[in-house]
Amino acid sequence: ALSAFLAIVVIVAIVLTAGGSGSEFTVYQGQDRLGGSTASVDDLLDDGVPLVLNFWGGDCPPCRFEMPALQRVYETHRDNINFLGLDIGPFMGLGTRQSARDLLSELQITYPAGAPPDREIQDRYSVDALPTTLFFGADGRVFRRWDGAISEEQMNQIVDAMLNAS
DSSP, X not given: OHHHHHHHHHHHHHHXXXXXXXXXXXXXXXXXXXXXXXXXXXXXXHTTSOEEEEEEOTTOHHHHHHHHHHHHHHHHHTTTOEEEEEEOHHHHTXXXXXXXXXXXXXXXXXXXXXXXXXXXXXXXXXXXXXXXEEEEOTTSSEEEEEESOOOHHHHHHHHHHHHHHO
């Protein structure tokens, strides 16, 4: 009976570990940089490269405002930093998956972007307003958090500080 119980405990532990961390998402664009049609925030954090993680929504006016600045910073730093826009608009009442894809196209945004299947990654980082941007150092730890729209100048200052610290 004890060996059967231990076998069940081991199986449950394996399922919980392999079941994903809640950081997986469907890729809208950037499959070449992210390695496929699905990717994982945890994998990006584990690759030893700083990450700019922006939470946004397709019908979010401040998100629309800051996306061109994010694009320019991405174009400047794409060789040294990973960028990812995660569309959580549907969980915030700020758009649909289609409105998000339409916004990317309209603004000619090319940095990697996608959508999580649920609120788990949003909850992990306590994102309760859009846009929210998290800057992670090469060690995978949060370097800086910015709630609300961020300007190109502010973003460049944080990215430069993050690169100098890495």
